[in-house]
Amino acid sequence: MSAQPRILIVGNAGQVGVELQRSFAGFGEIVGVDRESVDLAQPDQVRDLVRRVEPSIILNAAAYTAVDRAESEPALATAINDDAPRILAEEALRSNALLVHYSTDYVFDGTKQNPWTEQDTPAPLNVYGASKLAGEEALLQVGGRVLIFRTSWVYGPHGSNYLLTMLRLARQRDALSIVNDQIGSPTTSIELARVTHQVVSGVIAGKFGDAKEWAGLYHMTCSGSTSWCGFAQAIFARAGKLLDGKVPVVTPITSEEYPTPAKRPRNSVLSNAKLESRFGVRLAPWETALDTVIQALG
Ligand SMILES: NC(=O)c1ccc[n+]([C@@H]2O[C@H](COP(=O)([O-])OP(=O)(O)OC[C@H]3O[C@@H](n4cnc5c(N)ncnc54)[C@H](OP(=O)(O)O)[C@@H]3O)[C@@H](O)[C@H]2O)c1
Numbered sequence: 105m106s107a108q109p110r111i112l113i114v115g116n117a118g119q120v121g122v123e124l125q126r127s128f129a130g131f132g133e134i135v136g137v138d139r140e141s142v143d144l145a146q147p148d149q150v151r152d153l154v155r156r157v158e159p160s161i162i163l164n165a166a167a168y169t170a171v172d173r174a175e176s177e178p179a180l181a182t183a184i185n186d187d188a189p190r191i192l193a194e195e196a197l198r199s200n201a202l203l204v205h206y207s208t209d210y211v212f213d214g215t216k217q218n219p220w221t222e223q224d225t226p227a228p229l230n231v232y233g234a235s236k237l238a239g240e241e242a243l244l245q246v247g248g249r250v251l252i253f254r255t256s257w258v259y260g261p262h263g264s265n266y267l268l269t270m271l272r273l274a275r276q277r278d279a280l281s282i283v284n285d286q287i288g289s290p291t292t293s294i295e296l297a298r299v300t301h302q303v304v305s306g307v308i309a310g311k312f313g314d315a316k317e318w319a320g321l322y323h324m325t326c327s328g329s330t331s332w333c334g335f336a337q338a339i340f341a342r343a344g345k346l347l348d349g350k351v352p353v354v355t356p357i358t359s360e361e362y363p364t365p366a367k368r369p370r371n372s373v374l375s376n377a378k379l380e381s382r383f384g385v386r387l388a389p390w391e392t393a394l395d396t397v398i399q400a401l402g
Pocket of ligand 1: 121143207208255
C-alpha cells in the first residue's frame with residue numbers, strides 16, 4: 105500500500121459521507137462520489153466506478169435510508185443496500201482494497217432487554233432492516249478486508265435527520281407528541297467519522313495484524329441510550345438559543361399512537377464492547393455528542 109492511499113467515498117453527500125470526507129482529508133487522495141456520479145441501483149456503474157478509481161480504501165456511506173418508503177420500494181432498497189455493497193466487496197477483494205460499510209440497529213427485532221451484541225441473531229421487522237442485513241451477509245460472504253459498522257439513530261449538523269426535523273417542528277408548533285417506547289442510542293455522523301478514521305488508520309498502519317484478526321462486523325454507536333421522546337427533550341433543553349427560546353411542550357406517546365408504515369424495534373441499543381476491545385476506540389456519550397452538534401449549528 106502506498107503512503108498516500110486513494111480513498112473512494114461512496115455517498116459523500118450523505119450525513120456520514122460529508123463527515124468522512126472531512127475526517128479523511130489529509131489521510132490520502134480522496135475521490136468522493138454522490139448520486140450524480142454513480143447510481144448505486146445500476147450494478148455496472150458501481151463496478152465501473154471502482155475499476156476506474158482503483159482505490160485502496162472504499163468507504164461506503166451511501167444507502168437507501170428511507171425506512172418507511174422502503175416498505176413500498178423493496179426492490180430498490182435491496183438493489184442499493186444489498187446488491188451494490190456486494191459488488192463493492194467483490195471489487196475490493198479483487199484489488200485487495202479495504203472496504204468500510206455501515207449497517208443498522210434495525211436488523212434486530214427489539215425484543216432483547218439488554219444491549220444487542222454481534223452474536224445475537226438478527227430478525228428485522230421492516231424492509232429497510234432486511235435489505236441492510238442482506239448487505240451485511242453479502243459482505244461477510246465475499247470476505248476480504250471488510251469492516252462493517254452497525255450504527256443507530258444517526259444525525260448531525262447536515263442532511264436529513266431527527267435533530268433537524270425536531271428543530272423545524274419546534275419553530276412551527278407549540279406542542280409535540282413523541283414516541284417514548286422505542287429505545288436506542290443517538291449517534292452523530294461526526295463521532296462515526298472520527299472513530300472510523302481511528303480504526304482505518306490503525307488497520308492501514310498494520311496495528312491490528314492481518315485481516316483475519318480484524319475483518320468483520322462491529323457495533324459502533326455513541327454510548328448511553330434514550331427514547332425518541334427523551335432525545336427530543338434533550339435537543340430542546342440545549343437548543344433554546346437556536347429556537348429563540350420557543351421550545352415546544354413535549355408529550356410522550358406509545359408506538360401504537362404513532363403508526364408508521366415500517367415497524368420499528370422497541371430496544372435497539374447496541375453493545376460496543378467488541379469494537380472497544382478490538383480497536384481500543386470509544387465513541388462519546390450521546391449527550392456529549394449532541395452538545396457538539398448543537399454548538400456546530402449555533
Ligand atoms: N440515518 C440513520 O439513522 C442510520 C441509522 C443506522 C444506520 N445507518 C446507516 O449509516 C449509513 C449512512 O447513513 P446516513 O444517515 O449518512 O444516510 P443519508 O444521509 O441518507 O445518506 C445516504 C446517501 O446515499 C445516497 N444514495 C441513496 N441512493 C443512492 C443511489 N441509488 N445512488 C447513489 N447514491 C445514493 C443518498 O443520496 P440522495 O441524498 O441523493 O438520496 C445519500 O447521499 C448507511 O449505511 C445507513 O444505512 C443510518
